[in-house]
Amino acid sequence: QPATVTMALDWTPNTNHIGLFVAEAKGFYDEAGIEVQILPYSDTSAATLVANHVADFGVIGSIGLFIQRAAGADLVATYALVQTETGRLVFNGDREDIQSPKDLDGKTYAGFGGGWEDVLLGTMIRYDGGRGEYETVTLGTSAYEALYNGAVDFTLEVYTWEGVKAERDGREQRAFRYADFGVPDQHTNFIGTTEAYLAAQPDTARAFISATQKGYAYAVEHPDEAAGILVAANPDAALDRDFVRASLQALIDGHYLRSAAGDVGTIDPAKMDAVGNFVFASGILRDADGKPLKDAPDFSTYYSTDYLSPLQ
Amino acid sequence: MTGAGLELRRVRKSFDDRPVLDDISLVVRPGEFVSIVGPSGAGKSTILNLLTGRLTPDGGEMLHDGVPLASGSYRFAFMPQRDALLPWLRIIDNTTLGLEVAGMKRKAARARVAPLFAEFGLDGFERHFPAQLSGGMRQRAALLRTVVQGKAVLLVDEPFGALDALTRTQMQQWLAAMWMRHRWTVLLITHDVREAALLSDRVYVLSARPARIARTIPVWLPHPRPAAGSPEVATVEAEILNTLFNPEF
Amino acid sequence: MTGAGLELRRVRKSFDDRPVLDDISLVVRPGEFVSIVGPSGAGKSTILNLLTGRLTPDGGEMLHDGVPLASGSYRFAFMPQRDALLPWLRIIDNTTLGLEVAGMKRKAARARVAPLFAEFGLDGFERHFPAQLSGGMRQRAALLRTVVQGKAVLLVDEPFGALDALTRTQMQQWLAAMWMRHRWTVLLITHDVREAALLSDRVYVLSARPARIARTIPVWLPHPRPAAGSPEVATVEAEILNTLFNPEF
Amino acid sequence: MWKAYAFLSALARALGHAGPALLSVVTLIVGWEAYVHFSGISPTVLPAPSRVLAQAYEHRQTLAGHGVATLQATAFGFASSLLAAFLFSLLVDFFPQLRRALFPVFIITQTLPLIAIAPLIVLWFGFGLMPKIVLVALITFFPMLVALVQGYAATDRDIEALLASMGASRWRIFVTARLPSSLPYFFAGLRISITYAVVGAIFSEYAGAARGLGIYILNAKNNFRPDLVLAAVLVSSTLTLALFGATVLIQRAAMPWTRLSEESR
Amino acid sequence: MWKAYAFLSALARALGHAGPALLSVVTLIVGWEAYVHFSGISPTVLPAPSRVLAQAYEHRQTLAGHGVATLQATAFGFASSLLAAFLFSLLVDFFPQLRRALFPVFIITQTLPLIAIAPLIVLWFGFGLMPKIVLVALITFFPMLVALVQGYAATDRDIEALLASMGASRWRIFVTARLPSSLPYFFAGLRISITYAVVGAIFSEYAGAARGLGIYILNAKNNFRPDLVLAAVLVSSTLTLALFGATVLIQRAAMPWTRLSEESR
Ligand SMILES: Nc1ncnc2c1ncn2[C@@H]1O[C@H](COP(=O)(O)OP(=O)(O)OP(=O)(O)O)[C@@H](O)[C@H]1O
Ligand SMILES: Nc1ncnc2c1ncn2[C@@H]1O[C@H](COP(=O)(O)OP(=O)(O)OP(=O)(O)O)[C@@H](O)[C@H]1O
Ligand SMILES: Cc1ncc(C[n+]2csc(CCO)c2C)c(N)n1
Ligand SMILES: [Mg+2]
Numbered sequence A: 001q002p003a004t005v006t007m008a009l010d011w012t013p014n015t016n017h018i019g020l021f022v023a024e025a026k027g028f029y030d031e032a033g034i035e036v037q038i039l040p041y042s043d044t045s046a047a048t049l050v051a052n053h054v055a056d057f058g059v060i061g062s063i064g065l066f067i068q069r070a071a072g073a074d075l076v077a078t079y080a081l082v083q084t085e086t087g088r089l090v091f092n093g094d095r096e097d098i099q100s101p102k103d104l105d106g107k108t109y110a111g112f113g114g115g116w117e118d119v120l121l122g123t124m125i126r127y128d129g130g131r132g133e134y135e136t137v138t139l140g141t142s143a144y145e146a147l148y149n150g151a152v153d154f155t156l157e158v159y160t161w162e163g164v165k166a167e168r169d170g171r172e173q174r175a176f177r178y179a180d181f182g183v184p185d186q187h188t189n190f191i192g193t194t195e196a197y198l199a200a201q202p203d204t205a206r207a208f209i210s211a212t213q214k215g216y217a218y219a220v221e222h223p224d225e226a227a228g229i230l231v232a233a234n235p236d237a238a239l240d241r242d243f244v245r246a247s248l249q250a251l252i253d254g255h256y257l258r259s260a261a262g263d264v265g266t267i268d269p270a271k272m273d274a275v276g277n278f279v280f281a282s283g284i285l286r287d288a289d290g291k292p293l294k295d296a297p298d299f300s301t302y303y304s305t306d307y308l309s310p311l312q
Numbered sequence B, C: 001m002t003g004a005g006l007e008l009r010r011v012r013k014s015f016d017d018r019p020v021l022d023d024i025s026l027v028v029r030p031g032e033f034v035s036i037v038g039p040s041g042a043g044k045s046t047i048l049n050l051l052t053g054r055l056t057p058d059g060g061e062m063l064h065d066g067v068p069l070a071s072g073s074y075r076f077a078f079m080p081q082r083d084a085l086l087p088w089l090r091i092i093d094n095t096t097l098g099l100e101v102a103g104m105k106r107k108a109a110r111a112r113v114a115p116l117f118a119e120f121g122l123d124g125f126e127r128h129f130p131a132q133l134s135g136g137m138r139q140r141a142a143l144l145r146t147v148v149q150g151k152a153v154l155l156v157d158e159p160f161g162a163l164d165a166l167t168r169t170q171m172q173q174w175l176a177a178m179w180m181r182h183r184w185t186v187l188l189i190t191h192d193v194r195e196a197a198l199l200s201d202r203v204y205v206l207s208a209r210p211a212r213i214a215r216t217i218p219v220w221l222p223h224p225r226p227a228a229g230s231p232e233v234a235t236v237e238a239e240i241l242n243t244l245f246n247p248e249f
Numbered sequence D, E: 001m002w003k004a005y006a007f008l009s010a011l012a013r014a015l016g017h018a019g020p021a022l023l024s025v026v027t028l029i030v031g032w033e034a035y036v037h038f039s040g041i042s043p044t045v046l047p048a049p050s051r052v053l054a055q056a057y058e059h060r061q062t063l064a065g066h067g068v069a070t071l072q073a074t075a076f077g078f079a080s081s082l083l084a085a086f087l088f089s090l091l092v093d094f095f096p097q098l099r100r101a102l103f104p105v106f107i108i109t110q111t112l113p114l115i116a117i118a119p120l121i122v123l124w125f126g127f128g129l130m131p132k133i134v135l136v137a138l139i140t141f142f143p144m145l146v147a148l149v150q151g152y153a154a155t156d157r158d159i160e161a162l163l164a165s166m167g168a169s170r171w172r173i174f175v176t177a178r179l180p181s182s183l184p185y186f187f188a189g190l191r192i193s194i195t196y197a198v199v200g201a202i203f204s205e206y207a208g209a210a211r212g213l214g215i216y217i218l219n220a221k222n223n224f225r226p227d228l229v230l231a232a233v234l235v236s237s238t239l240t241l242a243l244f245g246a247t248v249l250i251q252r253a254a255m256p257w258t259r260l261s262e263e264s265r
């Protein structure tokens, strides 16, 4: 009787998730003796589902991890989906009035509804010499339509997904990278679970993480096959195979999935510390009672690399 | 053969091929109290609907003082089954309704109605809502609203059908007394054989649908008539009942 | 002073300190047809509610054949105001209702009721729903349901109050004929003075609330009595009405 | 012969009834189609109905699968809700004091904004059928309870007095008089609640589910496929209308006396 | 003296009425509090009511700001909905054929799952007040229209016949008889719709807005603060109950004849 692992997604299936589907399709999970059930994206964030034990694992955003951990949520990152930031600030290419982040003052931002977006944008604009004052309309999943329709001025996107799609659709876009404006580079998102789960099922966790890692590595090696797997595994999503392939290529070419050093899934302590201290300094880390943290926590407890296999 | 008052000649009316009034001829002379009695569903209310202009006859003539009734002339004051007081209007506003609809200013209408409240036993209830009145008082208010319009004929449809038997008897006697004083021209529809016998100068008995005038019964008794116990009234009642229960009619 | 039949002695009943029945004493001997007449709200239905056990008196005695009524004995068959037929039951099931509630098997109950359908003019309507019957037929079905229970006394509350005046007259005559045949013991509540005069051996006239027996009027006329036109009946009616309209009473 | 005539005239009447409705629905759809074609609006903003229909047909299997999941959630949720409403209506009918204690609590549940509550319910009850049942019940339970209690209260007092005079027990009176009296109210409530039940099930899926139209809609939306969103909406609306129609049929079957009284007088 | 007595006894009666309700609500809250404390459940799963209240108090200004935005959206949306419902009810009353054509379309709008429609409406109408108005109207318009049309139909035919016999015009009959007749139905509809209106406004904010309780809830959820989510739920429920209470008061003021008839007989 194989152990069952439930895995919650953070968005509709996309190339960030490709290793999961490849591991499933290529039988890596079977080989590891586990059965993985991938839960579709829903309005309840994967981190919440994981922290409340509704799902065993989930895709957790980087800054979300820090905020929730600080607030006492039982969350641990066990796998870095990407080695470097895939997110970026994006706006339509014809906006001559936007040349650098300080031009965003007074503009309208389509947000996803989280406290950290303010920190990110405020930091970038102020780093560039602006005031960091802009309008926010919280749109969640409608943000991109709103941007394309010109209803808002800018938003955040995942370059390797929305960005590639815009390129393929011939939509002129320009973007600012966070790291160019005072925000430390980070693993944009992780596969995470809870301390409680790791304590109770260390072997299952290891089996799942290492098989997943194998899946991502395989996807990098066999992009054509991997793209086909993602499309076939998600018939409901009606994915365009060529687009998926292009997105995967962008992930490979940018060394997002496999770093130039050859790491897949590895969590870089230096990046974690830099980002952790950055968000701590910005004052958005709050304890369980909603009070800002006084001292910087030990960020090394926020993640664990013990479950990765020493692949290389 | 024309004359003063209201006259119907060979009036017919069908609804979707279903004949309701077959052949109705009747007269109501000025100052007369005339009743129509008939089985349920015979078409009694339909006759009044023809007279108020809500319906138009399929055939026959309707004359008032010898002149054919034009549609939209609204010559008669109508008192519908039950009292049909508007629950959201105070009694004073209910009673002036006909005058106001006819275009009179509210103030003038109130001035016209106010003196009649005492006579109708409604003194002090001007500012009450209908729900605050007893069944008998409501009927008097409805009748006040009808007569104050000053129309040539009062068309009254089963005014006391919803009252309990005792109150009904009281109201019939009150109406008889009022009528003797004012000598309104009245066409009364009723189910109640005794009511017809007590109040009318003449009773038209309708057949079942399609309705014809089965019998015309003149009542030659002097007014007022006793509420119960007069053998003459009883004879009239028996005559009406015999017509109604006669299977051949 | 005890005897056969139903007897009430100095019965009193109040609702929340509001006296409704002040002092009610009456008797219904076996085979008698007794009526209670009184103003609306006097407490007539309350008397029946005491007899069916829905209410208990505050004072006085209620005896049947000389024995005090125990609560929950359900000795009398009750026919409520209007017909109270259950709309969702076919006529056959409506008429067997009392027997089935009393524990009789459905089949036996139907066998008991079936032969009576013809006599009650309901032949062929066994499988109809109440809404498919005319008002008069519904009343007959309700009465059938009442008598078939085989109880010692029938308590009948204003059976014909909701019928139009003509149908009501017909039903009164039918009931008179049925009663002559079966000689049920009946206590009838009514508003209708004529109904009381036509049907009863004795009429109790209630005062307004709090109710006392204002007058007991024996009716010594032979059955059947004519529907209208008998001066003797008219005299009884007048007597009842005089009591009711007497301001001192 | 008479039967055939009656059938034909009933059909003609039904068409006569449906005619104006069809006309306006068709007008709406044609107008929408024309607007999309002539305004040149992007199909990612407003897809044409023809496209929605074509996509619905193309993805019919997937849609059917998700539709069945939603239907299942609706059915289980609504059945539980009905059962609970009936049990509580019994309780409240036999112990009227309970009514004052319970109803305000139920009223408060009706004021809760679902979008806030749905994710919490998913957290408390997991990803399975349970949160769906709870949400559908939360939406439909109180309206059904109110319908039943109103229905009981509408029982003819005379009928109750009659049964009491026959020596009927409280329970016998309930079964023979109060319950049948409540049927028209019950069905009126049912017709409205069944509409909310479908919407509620989709809602709960949206907050977290493995399958269902809610999940499908969310995915389609994120993939910038408003045509598929609308195809799923089409399925869900059809489902709702079908359930609505079913309640009407059930009512006709369950209350023969109301039907007959119209026909044969 | 009499007045004071009447007031006191009314108060006592109100408390007598409210007593069991308060008791059960308090029991619920105390039970919840106790459960949270003794089960040791994490506050990120189920925060204690004391915590929710404390947080609501602490963030009262922010909550008030968002509450006002939601109230505004509700008010505008509901007002537009009422106006539209009244105009359509007039139309349908004066041209009854229109009813058959329009109602099926409106019925279909009631089966649309809001979660699917709300984002589309936000895209079509922007992030201002407009999409909120549209969504609130979409939810409440048809129930109000039905209430009004039912109300007109409930007019006593005798009263209409009477007015017609006096020579009253169609419009005069409408104003004097049909409109007042519809008031009880109108207010019954109002009481239900106002509840949905608030939920609808929060919903549309959730799909896209700059301010409002919906946004607050979304943010609190994304920041993993169920205590703040529930604090916002508390505000929204209070808002709903207050609006509900207001409609009851307005009804009493607008229909004095129903009130008097109980008092003074
Ligand atoms: N507008 C109408 N359209 C179709 N049929 C009608 C209309 N008005 C009345 N009828 C039918 O005409 C017949 C006579 O109705 P009417 O109301 O005149 O009877 P009635 O003698 O006043 O009865 P009741 O004594 O019960 O008041 C009935 O069968 C009724 O259904
Ligand atoms: N269960 C009750 N609780 C309180 N008051 C009651 C109750 N039953 C009757 N009453 C009151 O007692 C009085 C008499 O009522 P009852 O029904 O006996 O009158 P009634 O003579 O049958 O009237 P009607 O002729 O209108 O049927 C009324 O004022 C009524 O409001
Ligand atoms: C494929 C994909 N696209 C968009 C988001 C939404 N999102 C959440 S956080 C963030 C900004 C990254 O810094 C964005 C764009 C997602 N989660 N996954
Ligand atoms: Mg009539």
Ligand SMILES: [Mg+2]
Pocket (backbone or CB within 6 Å): C044, C045, C046, C081, C157
């Ligand atoms: Mg009574």
